[in-house]
Structures are given as structure tokens and as C-alpha cells.
Amino acid sequence: MKKIEAVIKPFKLDEVREALSEVGVTGLTVTEVKGFGRQKGHTELYRGAEYVVDFLPKLKLEIVLPDQSVDMAIEAIVKAARTGKIGDGKIFVTDVDQVVRIRTGETDEAAI
Numbered sequence: 001m002k003k004i005e006a007v008i009k010p011f012k013l014d015e016v017r018e019a020l021s022e023v024g025v026t027g028l029t030v031t032e033v034k035g036f037g038r039q040k041g042h043t044e045l046y047r048g049a050e051y052v053v054d055f056l057p058k059l060k061l062e063i064v065l066p067d068q069s070v071d072m073a074i075e076a077i078v079k080a081a082r083t084g085k086i087g088d089g090k091i092f093v094t095d096v097d098q099v100v101r102i103r104t105g106e107t108d109e110a111a112i
Contacts, residue, residue, distance in 0.1 A: 001096040001109065002070045006061040007033065008081040008089040013059055019080035020063070023072040027112075029062040038086065056087065064096055066109055 008016060013030065020028065034055035065073055074091055082088055101111035 001099065001112070002065055002067055003094050003096045004061070004063045004065065004070065004073055004077070005092040005094070006063075006077050006081070006089060007035070007058050007091075008061065008077070009083065009087065010057055010059050012081045012083075015080040016061065016077055019076035020073060023076045024069065025063060025065065025073055025076075027063075031060045031062070033058050033060045037090075058089065064099060064112055066112065 006016070010032075017028070034057055036054060036056055061077075063073060070093060074093070077091060098108065099111040100107050104111075
């Protein structure tokens with residue numbers, strides 16, 4: 001099993017969710033996060049005063065999948081989240097050793 005963590009622009013959430021649904025992903029967790037990468041934030045103007053926005057709002061999606069589904073899910077996220085501009089996000093894939101569904105006690109792939 002693998003865990004996919006994808007950091008995307010907030011306005012891309014609906015497109016990414018629909019793309020994942022089309023490839024068979026049945027559940028995901030979404031967290032509002034802030035951060036920066038190469039763009040290192042940006043400068044904005046508010047009531048005539050200039051200020052620096054160091055951390056940009058992003059969304060982090062977390063999905064746990066069987067190994068054979070990971071490539072399709074990554075492809076779906078990339079296609080749906082890409083704008084072609086800086087700050088589109090990143091995808092991280094890590095191994096998951098164990099999953100337990102609290103309600104039923106099911107484990108591993110049965111618990112996904």
C-alpha cells in the first residue's frame with residue numbers, strides 16, 4: 001500500500017476530486033495548509049500599503065491506495081491540478097505498513 005500526499009492550489013480541488021473519482025479513488029482527506037516553494041511568496045497591495053505574503057494557501061490531499069492504483073491516481077492528479085504556472089504543487093508517495101479501520105477492525109487493503 002502507498003500513501004499519496006498531494007499539495008495543490010485550492011481552486012483545483014473539485015477538478016482533482018472528480019479526476020480521482022473517475023479512476024476509482026473512493027476516499028481522501030483534505031487539509032488546508034500554507035507554504036511556499038521556489039516562488040517564496042509574493043508582494044500584494046492593500047489600501048495603498050505593500051506587504052509580503054510569505055506563505056501561500058494550499059490544500060494537501062492524502063490518499064491511501066493499493067500499489068497497483070498509485071500510477072493512475074498520480075496521473076489523474078497531475079492532469080487535473082496542472083495550470084502550467086509556478087506553484088502548481090507537488091506529489092509525495094510513501095509506503096504504508098499497516099491500516100486499521102477503527103469501526104470494524106478490518107486491516108490493510110480491506111480497511112482502505
